[in-house]
Amino acid sequence: MSEQPTGQQVLVTGGAGFIGSHLASALVEDNDVTVVDDLSAGDRSYVPDEATFVEADVRDDVLTDLAADVDCIFHEAAQVSVDRSIEDSATSHDRNVDATLAVLEQARLADARVVLASSCAVYGHPETVPTPEDAPTQPTSPYGLEKLTVDHYAHLYHDLYGLETVALRYFNVYGPRATGGEYAGVIDIFLDQALSGDPLTVQGDGSQTRDFVHVSDVVRANLLAATTDAVGEPYNVGTGQECSIADLAELCREAVGADVPIEHTDPRPGDIERSCADTAKAAQNLGFEAEVGLADGMAALAARRSESATE
Numbered sequence: 001m002s003e004q005p006t007g008q009q010v011l012v013t014g015g016a017g018f019i020g021s022h023l024a025s026a027l028v029e030d031n032d033v034t035v036v037d038d039l040s041a042g043d044r045s046y047v048p049d050e051a052t053f054v055e056a057d058v059r060d061d062v063l064t065d066l067a068a069d070v071d072c073i074f075h076e077a078a079q080v081s082v083d084r085s086i087e088d089s090a091t092s093h094d095r096n097v098d099a100t101l102a103v104l105e106q107a108r109l110a111d112a113r114v115v116l117a118s119s120c121a122v123y124g125h126p127e128t129v130p131t132p133e134d135a136p137t138q139p140t141s142p143y144g145l146e147k148l149t150v151d152h153y154a155h156l157y158h159d160l161y162g163l164e165t166v167a168l169r170y171f172n173v174y175g176p177r178a179t180g181g182e183y184a185g186v187i188d189i190f191l192d193q194a195l196s197g198d199p200l201t202v203q204g205d206g207s208q209t210r211d212f213v214h215v216s217d218v219v220r221a222n223l224l225a226a227t228t229d230a231v232g233e234p235y236n237v238g239t240g241q242e243c244s245i246a247d248l249a250e251l252c253r254e255a256v257g258a259d260v261p262i263e264h265t266d267p268r269p270g271d272i273e274r275s276c277a278d279t280a281k282a283a284q285n286l287g288f289e290a291e292v293g294l295a296d297g298m299a300a301l302a303a304r305r306s307e308s309a310t311e
Contacts, residue, residue, distance in 0.1 A: 005226045006030040009070045013058045014077030016042025018177045026219050058099045067106035072226050075103045075116040085143035096146040104157045113164040115225040120171045122148040130278035158232030166225040171238035171277045175215030190252040204267030206246025211238040211276040214292035221288045230285035238277025239290040255302040
């Protein structure tokens with residue numbers, strides 16, 4: 001099984017965003033890559049020069065032409081804020097569910113594989129940690145329900161139309177260019193606070209755990225999903241390692257080399273106590289295992305931040 005699609009016509013939606021831009025950069029050397037992004041959250045400068053860029057919304061008619069001859073669509077375009085989904089669930093549903101349905105329909109017409117971004121938010125408060133893909137799905141937000149709906153659509157399109165689909169349930173992705181997400185930004189917040197000499201603010205007692213996975217590992221998971229024979233299934237994308245937010249703050253202090261205090265604030269209402277991926281299915285069917293340790297990933301990010309601050 002090849003770990004890298006080659007010689008393909010590839011479309012990356014949301015390809016000017018955090019994960020999408022890293023994915024586009026990994027694909028351009030061996031594939032003809034088109035990026036579509038409305039730049040509502042992405043940055044044009046993140047798109048690799050070798051890719052064709054189209055500024056548009058995937059719900060627009062432009063998708064009909066863009067997807068006509070593609071071999072694979074990586075669907076990263078999404079509204080990723082849990083809070084925003086609660087404040088305006090109709091818009092969030094439109095950007096996440098309706099947009100994905102449009103992508104799946106165009107992929108069906110083109111007979112193109114779809115690798116799409118789902119989320120660990122589908123599990124809600126998990127009954128089992130680490131959480132396998134067949135665990136009960138009980139989303140606690142419109143965002144989580146939208147991603148679960150997307151999962152179901154991907155599975156249905158595979159069963160009903162024979163479309164090759166793979167849904168990747170991302171846990172907490174971090175790395176350069178990170179934006180949005182319930183806990184995706186906490187590493188950046190901690191690094192900014194530490195580099196500024198400010199206290200690190202931890203919500204609650206910090207015992208809540210998350211599975212932090214580096215964006216480079218997420219990119220590898222996408223590339224493996226584009227070549228696997230095990231389609232029509234969802235896969236967790238995480239490290240399989242829990243890290244408490246309190247321990248994360250300590251790792252951040254070590255990465256920066258700053259002896260700043262840690263201050264605890266009010267707990268986040270309805271916060272999930274534990275979250276961690278069971279990665280056995282992804283390892284078996286995709287050949288995926290995370291390679292970047294959290295301490296190393298944070299140290300690299302801290303170094304980048306320090307360099308940027310001195311430029």
